[in-house]
Amino acid sequence: MNKGLLAALLLAVTIGTVGVASTASANDGAGIYKARCIACHGAAGKGTAMAPGFAGSEYITSSTEADITGVILNGRNGAAKKYKKFALGMPPIKLGEADMKALVAHLKALAAK
Numbered sequence: 001m002n003k004g005l006l007a008a009l010l011l012a013v014t015i016g017t018v019g020v021a022s023t024a025s026a027n028d029g030a031g032i033y034k035a036r037c038i039a040c041h042g043a044a045g046k047g048t049a050m051a052p053g054f055a056g057s058e059y060i061t062s063s064t065e066a067d068i069t070g071v072i073l074n075g076r077n078g079a080a081k082k083y084k085k086f087a088l089g090m091p092p093i094k095l096g097e098a099d100m101k102a103l104v105a106h107l108k109a110l111a112a113k
Contacts, residue, residue, distance in 0.1 A: 027098050029106025036093055036103075045110035051090065052083045060111035068104045 033045075040051035047053025054060050059082065060068065076082060077089030095103060 027102040029102035029104070029109075032095070032099055032103045033106050033110075036095075040088075040090075045107070045113075049086075050088055051086055054107050054110040055113045057111045060107050065101070065104050068107060069100050072100065072103065 033041075040048060042048040042051075042053060045054035045057075047055075071090070072093050072095070074080075075090045075092035081089050
């Protein structure tokens with residue numbers, strides 16, 4: 001694994017576990033995305049070499065809020081990974097109910113673009 005990718009992974013895991021979402025106000029899906037998701041999924045949900053994008057994502061547009069919440073809460077690793085071309089799995093991210101609803105709504109909005 002190249003050093004840049006490893007550094008980005010460590011940053012993403014640190015963001016996901018330390019709780020940098022404190023910079024986002026409650027119920028601010030875009031702010032939560034910026035604090036917790038952008039490192040891997042990219043600005044405006046366009047994706048990166050580390051993780052898929054959400055813009056135009058059929059999975060996000062066709063999935064229920066509960067399905068998307070399950071992926072966020074549980075992550076996706078190993079056999080559970082949907083997109084095998086990405087070397088890294090998704091770490092689980094714990095959010096309160098209102099923040100989760102706001103984040104899922106933001107993901108749905110990104111997918112609609």
